[in-house]
Amino acid sequence: MQTAILGGGCFWCLEAPYQRVKGVISVVSGYIGGHVDNPTYQQICSGTSGHAEVVKIEFEPSVISFSELLDVFFNIHDPTQLNRQGNDSGTQYRSAIFYQDEQQQQLAQQYILQLxxxxxxxxxxxxxxxxxxxxxxxxxxHQNYYDNNPNQPYCQIMISPKLAKLEHLFADKLK
Structure with missing residues (x-):
């Protein structure tokens, strides 16, 4: 099993799509990249902790590769918006890849260069x-947010369209 940590705006918007991808064992919403130990959601929302909202993805590389996870990532969020996704703004919503090793770093650099x-x-x-x-x-x-709150307006407006796009573009990769 391997780990990928990705930030693409609100973690709920990444969590739900990745939970539906074959080879993904678990998806945990969380925080990374700041200077406060054990930050709270309130600290993250203030934008002063330096953390990004991210998902930690545990995946089976024999089923789905890191590059394929990146393919999903770059198709379900806008990597051109600096410190924001839609109406969510601040450094906590930055588009970021927290690479686990040199290989992930190189693959991500190559992927971005290619795009x-x-x-x-x-x-x-x-x-x-x-x-x-x-x-x-x-x-x-925050965990399993979409699955626990599918009728919540934010879920309907922001996450449901991402799931529809995922189903359209990656039907062969879904559970």
């Missing part, structure tokens, strides 16, 4: 590549 050369977006990719740091799981009510 940039292809000019997939009209704006430059601002996704940061940051070395792994201490990961702090978010509070329990």
């Amino acid at each position: 940039s050369k292809q000019q997939v977006w009209s704006q430059p990719i601002v996704t940061t590549l940051e070395p792994k740091q201490t990961f702090y799981p978010a509070e329990d009510f």
Whole structure:
């Protein structure tokens, strides 16, 4: 089993799609990349802790590769928005890949370079590549948020369209 840690705005918007991908064993919403030990959601929302909202993905590389996880990542969020996704703004919503080793770093760099050369977006990719740091799981009510609250307006407006896009683009990779 391997680990990937990705930040693409609100962690709920990454958690639900990755929970539906074959080869993904677990997805935990949490915080990484800041200077406060054991941060709370309130500290994260203040934007002063330096952390990003992320998902920690445990996956089976014989079923899905890190590169395939990146393919999903770059298709379900906008990597050109600096410190924001939609209406969510602040450094806690940055697009970031917290690589676990040199191989993940190189794969992510190559992937971003390839997308940039292809000019997939009209704006430059601002996704940061940051070395792994201490990961702090978010509070329990953030875990499995979409599955526990599918009718909540945020879920309907922000997450449901991402799931529809996932089903359209990656039907062969879904559980």
